[in-house]
Amino acid sequence: MASALSIDSSLFGSAAISDETHAFNQSLMDIMSKGPKWYEVGAKRYREMRAAGETPLPKATYLDAAEQTSIPSRDKGRSIPCRILRPQNGKPIKAVFLHIHGGGWVLQDEKSQDPFLQDIADKTGVLAFSVGYRLAPEHPFPAGPNDCYDAAEWLIDNAQEQFGAPLGFVGGESAGGHLGALVALHLLQHADTRYAQFRFKGLLLHFGCYSMIWTPFVYNFQKSEILVLDRDLMDHYIKVFLPGMTDEEKRHPSVSPLFADLEKLRGKLPPALFTCGTEDCLLDDTMFMSTKWLMAGGEAVVKIIPGGPHGYIMFPRATKGSGADEGLNTVEDFMLSKLGG
Secondary structure (H helix, E strand, O other), X not given: OOOOOOOOHHHOOHHHOOHHHXXXXXXXXHHHOOOOOHHHHOHHHHHHHHHOOOOOOOOOOOOOOOEEEEEEOOXXXXXXXXXXXXXXXXXXXXXXXXXXXXOOOOOOOOOOOHHHHHHHHHHHOEEEEEEOOOOOOXXXXXXXXXXXXXXXXXXXHHHHHHHOOOEEEEEEEOHHHHHHHHHHXXXXXXXXXXXXXXXXXXXXXXXXXXXXXXXXXXXXXXXXXXXXOOHHHHHHHHHHHOOOOOHHHHOOXXXXXXXXXXXXXXXXXXXXXXXXXXXXXXXXXXXXXXXXXXXXXXXXXXXXXEXXXXXXXXXXXXXXXOOHHHHHHHHHHHHHHHHOO
């Protein structure tokens, strides 16, 4: 009998993981075991330590070519910091990519991923526009999502005039994947037709958390040492991002996009690229959300990296065993296909 759904099971399971990737993951676990967890020292202090290179993972690299700017917030008396990375190889700007960084809604900022975004800009001809949304615990939900919504609406209204190209893509990594999905759903259901009728060329959703009620693999994923992310870290992130929320409140589609009624948006969903490694506790989130996207008639391209850990695509492209090069090639191919090049 023919199945309505087909999955390449050879990509999953330990047999699909190369020795090189096993070695890379072991080195990550060794590194992660040597530093404090963010909640042990507090978010503010951990951010300072990360900026100074005092945490297990290296500090961010800032590029001179990047431009710092800001856009208006819906809240009077404040603005939203943003980071711009233009193609540095003479390529014309074809579209704007609204990038939303990861970090569990608690860590990192718009400056955290300059080299990653510059690589994408140079390869595809997009202008990367990274939004510095407000972070928990100082600013819990809905502050961060609201900043991302404001950035998307501002780009719809201003990108063509400001940058010579329209908004074309939105997405990010981990928490950024979650917020990218929320932005797309927010616009599609907007009361203002100017935003409700806008259509992205594509979504870039990397190892996102799409349900604030944990999916099964979060409970099943267990290692001798933490491999970038585990249930313990996720529990602490969600505690400060959604303080005091009941499980019923966490299921609301404005919080957990996995619970959105996508059938109401049939024919409107933008093409979406979902990527995730199989050594990531958020693997089920990617599999569940991409399947729902397909069920509602959306285009979903799913890239699975055997053995890839959480955050795999953020490592330097040449890092052996990380899967970063394979993931970035997929991102760039997807974007170019939607740009017609």
